[in-house]
Amino acid sequence: MTLLDHGPAEDLLNNAPTDHAKLLSWVTEVAELTTPDSIHWVTGDDNERTQLTDELVNAGTLVRLTKKRDSFYAASDPDDVARVENRTYICSVDEKDAGPTNNWMAPAKMKATMSELFRGSMTGRTMYVIPFVMGHIDAAQPMFGVEITDSPYVVLSMLVMARSGTSVLKAITATGADFVECLHSVGAPLQDGETDVAWPCNTTKYISHFPEERSIWSFGSGYGGNALLGKKCYSLRIASAIARDEGWLAEHMLILKLTNPAGESKFIAAAFPSACGKTNLAMIEPTIPGWKAEMLGDDIAWMRFGPDGQLYAVNPEFGLFGVAPGTGWSTNPNAMRAIEVGGNVFTNVALTDDGDVWWEGMTDETPSHLTDWKGNDWTPESETPAAHPNSRFCTPIENAPIVAPEWNNPNGVPISAILFGGRRKTTMPLVTETLGWAHGVFMGATLSSETTAAATGQVGVVRRDPMAMLPFIGYDAGNYFQHWLDVGQRDGAKLPKIFYVNWFRRDENNKFLWPGFGENSRVLKWIVERLDNATDAVETPIGLVPADGALDIDGLDMSEEQVRKAVAVDVEEWNAELDDIANWFDYIGDTLPQELWEQRDQLRNRLGLTG
Numbered sequence: 001m002t003l004l005d006h007g008p009a010e011d012l013l014n015n016a017p018t019d020h021a022k023l024l025s026w027v028t029e030v031a032e033l034t035t036p037d038s039i040h041w042v043t044g045d046d047n048e049r050t051q052l053t054d055e056l057v058n059a060g061t062l063v064r065l066t067k068k069r070d071s072f073y074a075a076s077d078p079d080d081v082a083r084v085e086n087r088t089y090i091c092s093v094d095e096k097d098a099g100p101t102n103n104w105m106a107p108a109k110m111k112a113t114m115s116e117l118f119r120g121s122m123t124g125r126t127m128y129v130i131p132f133v134m135g136h137i138d139a140a141q142p143m144f145g146v147e148i149t150d151s152p153y154v155v156l157s158m159l160v161m162a163r164s165g166t167s168v169l170k171a172i173t174a175t176g177a178d179f180v181e182c183l184h185s186v187g188a189p190l191q192d193g194e195t196d197v198a199w200p201c202n203t204t205k206y207i208s209h210f211p212e213e214r215s216i217w218s219f220g221s222g223y224g225g226n227a228l229l230g231k232k233c234y235s236l237r238i239a240s241a242i243a244r245d246e247g248w249l250a251e252h253m254l255i256l257k258l259t260n261p262a263g264e265s266k267f268i269a270a271a272f273p274s275a276c277g278k279t280n281l282a283m284i285e286p287t288i289p290g291w292k293a294e295m296l297g298d299d300i301a302w303m304r305f306g307p308d309g310q311l312y313a314v315n316p317e318f319g320l321f322g323v324a325p326g327t328g329w330s331t332n333p334n335a336m337r338a339i340e341v342g343g344n345v346f347t348n349v350a351l352t353d354d355g356d357v358w359w360e361g362m363t364d365e366t367p368s369h370l371t372d373w374k375g376n377d378w379t380p381e382s383e384t385p386a387a388h389p390n391s392r393f394c395t396p397i398e399n400a401p402i403v404a405p406e407w408n409n410p411n412g413v414p415i416s417a418i419l420f421g422g423r424r425k426t427t428m429p430l431v432t433e434t435l436g437w438a439h440g441v442f443m444g445a446t447l448s449s450e451t452t453a454a455a456t457g458q459v460g461v462v463r464r465d466p467m468a469m470l471p472f473i474g475y476d477a478g479n480y481f482q483h484w485l486d487v488g489q490r491d492g493a494k495l496p497k498i499f500y501v502n503w504f505r506r507d508e509n510n511k512f513l514w515p516g517f518g519e520n521s522r523v524l525k526w527i528v529e530r531l532d533n534a535t536d537a538v539e540t541p542i543g544l545v546p547a548d549g550a551l552d553i554d555g556l557d558m559s560e561e562q563v564r565k566a567v568a569v570d571v572e573e574w575n576a577e578l579d580d581i582a583n584w585f586d587y588i589g590d591t592l593p594q595e596l597w598e599q600r601d602q603l604r605n606r607l608g609l610t611g
């Protein structure tokens with residue numbers, strides 16, 4: 001029996017809310033392969049939300065919270081809690097184009113393998129069709145996508161994270177626009193009479209990208225970046241390949257607006273690896289008097305050159321998908337205010353007895369009883385955390401009280417400074433100003449960080465994470481570095497200054513050398529003052545760091561001596577770092593731009609080292 005003989009096809013052909021030929025034929029083809037019971041075109045309206053959430057509550061996937069307006073709690077399968085980097089593939093036609101940092105399989109082979117997985121995978125389920133746009137619908141070049149999924153949890157989350165629904169479908173239909181095909185299934189068909197589980201998923205997982213045809217196939221996971229395909233898959237992996245072809249940058253960066261006491265504003269973008277402080281910095285509440293910070297984005301920035309030669313950044317997303325643990329009234333009060341507004345989906349946090357959520361670091365006081373993310377009773381004596389370390393809050397960006405008025409500007413905002421940073425106990429100073437674009441690209445290309453719970457695998461191991469994009473570069477890493485260098489060579493470019501920061505350096509007692517969070521505003525102040533040469537810096541072999549007294553520590557319980565420790569450059573540590581950088585460059589191989597090897601040589605000379 002083909003789909004044309006039963007319900008969904010009739011629905012599809014008779015009631016489809018579009019006559020977009022490519023969309024209709026793709027939806028038909030997927031429905032025939034995956035055999036869903038019905039097809040639902042996602043509208044994004046209130047009735048639909050009520051229906052979806054009621055259904056998910058009945059199925060046991062969601063718990064409705066009594067303490068937060070229109071908000072829900074979900075607990076995933078304990079084996080489906082983070083991005084699966086070892087199951088993530090860039091299926092370029094030529095293996096070389098995926099480069100050494102990506103898993104690769106030939107597109108035809110991957111499609112053959114995954115087609116067998118998708119065959120019948122939506123049996124017993126509804127197939128949802130979600131039209132969405134990353135970035136503004138009125139952008140000069142709107143970046144459309146359509147996600148097909150059998151997960152209503154994904155639908156609910158996509159409606160928060162991306163501009164989605166009827167208005168987008170109308171725009172795609174009216175203009176006949178092309179779109180990125182995003183195919184997703186949790187891979188858990190329901191046979192006749194079989195009851196569903198709360199979090200359907202499959203032990204076999206594939207997150208596959210086809211950069212030449214600009215499509216995404218994801219199977220087996222319902223979680224975050226594996227399943228909300230507009231986010232990392234489209235806006236970073238596929239978009240980075242588009243950006244290379246078109247001369248712009250698709251980056252893993254927050255965007256924030258900083259205004260000084262004189263009322264002058266600057267826009268800053270910053271790339272830190274997953275769970276290394278983007279959301280926190282994007283939502284910063286400055287501790288220094290007279291300074292104001294506002295957020296435009298917390299995870300992804302698309303930067304294109306404007307007619308004036310400046311790089312303009314937009315946040316392609318519509319919501320925040322933030323790490324819950326460590327987010328509290330003392331560390332990130334703006335995030336706490338945002339979730340109080342409502343419309344949230346929380347995943348893998350803990351549940352309080354009165355129908356609210358809790359996680360480690362939210363409050364100073366720990367509740368005496370909770371239900372942990374695995375559904376077990378939890379008390380402060382319990383040996384495991386109440387919330388999974390990669391538990392998340394998913395919240396509309398407009399909930400944030402500090403969202404900048406420009407955040408929704410289709411043309412974006414001009415970026416004056418780019419920050420790279422990672423989580424390093426040693427070696428990397430609190431802040432360094434790089435010596436120019438090529439040196440900044442070198443510092444970005446050699447960015448290093450200790451691994452976190454945001455991806456499955458070992459936590460706390462130092463790895464190179466270039467531009468915080470290691471798991472997200474959709475093509476060969478050496479070519480990606482060359483693209484960054486080329487951006488710097490563009491005629492008439494007025495480039496942002498590049499800085500490197502590290503909030504995570506520790507002293508000999510393993511204590512953080514810098515208080516972090518709101519106090520990072522002091523570092524931001526030094527950075528924007530450097531843009532106007534309004535504060536002092538001293539040269540070190542690795543770049544410029546704050547001169548004595550230049551970093552504003554007024555009111556901080558910290559001595560100049562401690563600041564010197566936080567910004568110190570230790571030649572021994574850098575000697576080891578240089579070896580590691582050489583290994584990293586060798587690993588990238590032939591496509592590593594010669595200019596970056598030269599940057600390494602120059603650094604070695606400045607350090608007075610040989611070899």
Ligand SMILES: Nc1nc2c(ncn2[C@@H]2O[C@H](COP(=O)(O)OP(=O)(O)OP(=O)(O)O)[C@@H](O)[C@H]2O)c(=O)[nH]1
Pocket residue numbers: 272273274275276277278279280281298299321322323325326327331454503504512515516517520
């Ligand atoms: N010590 C210290 N910890 C920080 C600082 N900023 C953030 N963190 C911690 O780092 C963790 C992750 O922070 P986030 O801001 O959520 O990281 P992110 O980069 O947005 O992570 P993804 O959403 O996974 O990309 C949280 O546990 C924070 O508490 C800081 O300035 N100092």
Ligand SMILES: O=C([O-])CC(=O)C(=O)O
Pocket residue numbers: 082083223224225226231232274275299321454455
């Ligand atoms: O993609 C995800 O699952 C969550 C996220 O933002 C990250 O890991 O960087």
Ligand SMILES: [Mn+2]
Pocket residue numbers: 275278279280298299321322323
């Ligand atoms: Mn984040």
